[in-house]
């Protein structure tokens with residue numbers, strides 16, 4: 135069967151061996167080595183209390199405003215923003231509306247406290263100790279979010295006031311003993327232990343699967359051209375749809391096997407540290423498969439189409455950018471709030487089932503979306519392949535001495 | 544359905560460069576030879592027939608099937624590219640098996656064909672060798688086997704004998720002749736000997752045009768009266784090569800016997816008109832079509 139032959143070609147390729155090695159190594163060093171014994175219980179939790187969010191956000195904004203030094207992470211990179219007079223004025227207006235203070239009152243608060251200097255390289259910034267600011271009685275949470283959105287826009291995005299991140303940035307409160315007991319009982323009762331570890335597992339392996347498959351897929355697809363076998367394959371009877379889908383399924387299957395092996399060893403690992411009767415072992419297979427398989431599929435599909443249209447090098451660059459953006463953008467959130475189009479979904483904790491469930495619907499949408507997108511992209515790849523086969527399309531060269539359109543012999 | 548390929552008015556461009564000019568050709572059952580110098584357009588024409596290229600204008604039908612129906616064309620065409628290569632880490636028999644699977648041959652059938660073809664091309668002892676371990680000639684033989692694996696009606700082989708030793712070349716010609724009994728076989732070459740031994744019908748191409756088409760005998764007949772031999776002193780040779788088309792030389796002591804292709808009898812000592820051979824006839828054809836072939840000793 136052709137499928138078996140394609141699997142064999144993948145199995146004997148160097149990139150696949152490297153893939154297995156990296157996935158295995160990352161799994162062992164992050165998951166196995168870091169999870170020996172009792173799980174680490176976090177000190178804080180998200181409260182989602184609007185008053186708490188407004189209180190801490192406004193204090194943070196006032197501090198940054200008075201120092202005129204805002205820490206931002208556009209696209210995941212640290213950036214310190216200093217505003218010009220009129221932009222600073224706009225931020226102040228927002229601040230005054232939220233606190234209900236006048237300009238003079240704010241300045242009084244500023245001048246009544248201590249101030250100190252912080253060096254940033256050659257620059258010095260003056261910070262004020264202002265304590266907690268009041269919050270206006272008339273401000274609603276919706277209006278507050280609106281104002282925060284404006285501030286974020288003025289700062290050019292990626293600031294601490296990004297509306298989607300307000301809950302995660304400002305509503306952490308210390309955990310009480312009851313909170314601790316509650317999340318532990320959630321872990322045992324609702325997640326049957328394995329569920330919690332399955333999310334952590336998916337979090338780690340998902341990082342690999344956001345980038346590693348591109349190497350294997352791009353190498354397989356570009357092999358025909360590199361080894362000058364294209365014409366030989368092009369003249370065979372097989373339909374482009376069948377050929378591309380066979381290769382695609384072979385890639386996805388082969389690359390998912392190491393992931394399944396990791397799932398099995400994760401279960402074995404848990405059996406060593408927990409009472410067997412507390413564990414629902416199947417949960418290590420169900421959630422991670424739903425979480426990781428669509429991701430593997432979309433990365434493989436993207437790698438194939440970019441390699442067919444451009445080249446394997448571009449496919450790797452593209453995937454690297456996408457992966458990097460996905461894990462670094464928006465201040466690199468480690469857990470909570472999975473959004474509709476995240477490639478890599480993060481949830482770096484054994485606990486936090488409730489937090490995870492908050493974005494459950496977006497998460498489900500996300501994975502189904504990528505699953506379908508992967509299949510659609512592969513169908514388009516087959517169409518492009520058919521065009522290349524008949525000499526109607528020659529691929530697009532972005533680099534090299536030839537012009538954009540390359541005429542292949 | 545009649546077994547023939549009809550090419551009407553076909554042109555082909557590589558970007559702005561035109562590689563084929565209004566080709567008209569009918570190729571029937573049996574061996575058909577395509578002869579021409581480097582860059583004449585042989586490969587381009589063959590790739591177009593194998594549905595690898597998009598032609599510009601004109602039409603091509605293969606056994607009644609228009610070339611645009613790529614899937615049907617692929618099913619009935621076997622193609623050996625000029626620069627045949629295969630995944631280097633595959634074994635010879637694996638490579639054939641893989642390509643056979645891509646041609647949609649069921650497993651049991653494939654197994655039989657792989658063995659019989661490897662035997663036919665004399666690679667049976669090397670079947671467990673990886674492609675990268677095969678010699679250049681062995682690789683070409685593998686190439687021939689893969690083109691035949693799905694028992695195609697049309698076989699297109701682009702310079703199949705390049706790099707074969709004389710023994711294998713003869714073996715290969717015989718194989719092609721055998722194969723051509725119930726198929727259309729198109730062969731390109733610049734080795735006139737290959738054509739002489741195998742093909743009845745030929746076409747000569749140059750600069751993207753068909754210069755001449757017909758049978759081998761007609762080509763030879765064409766050149767009758769234009770091929771001479773002279774016996775000249777060795778020291779005149781450089782000058783003679785400059786002035787005439789020399790297709791053969793044989794040196795003895797101070798004298799050289801030369802074969803010359805010329806419109807009229809050359810003004811040289813001891814010149815006699817000789818019976819034309821295919822090589823000379825080919826050169827005459829190129830020459831009479833206005834190609835500059837002097838200094839060539841192919």
Ligand SMILES: Nc1ncnc2c1ncn2[C@@H]1O[C@H](COP(=O)(O)OP(=O)(O)OP(=O)(O)O)[C@@H](O)[C@H]1O
Pocket residue numbers: 541542543557560562579580581582583584585586587588625733
């Ligand atoms: N991919 C390409 N892009 C541009 N021009 C090309 C391409 N392939 C071939 N050509 C040009 O088309 C013409 C015909 O080339 P072709 O390869 O068909 O010749 P050929 O008869 O097979 O020569 P040879 O005996 O060397 O194999 C040549 O002038 C060549 O330079």
Ligand SMILES: [Mg+2]
Pocket residue numbers: 585586587625701
């Ligand atoms: Mg050629």
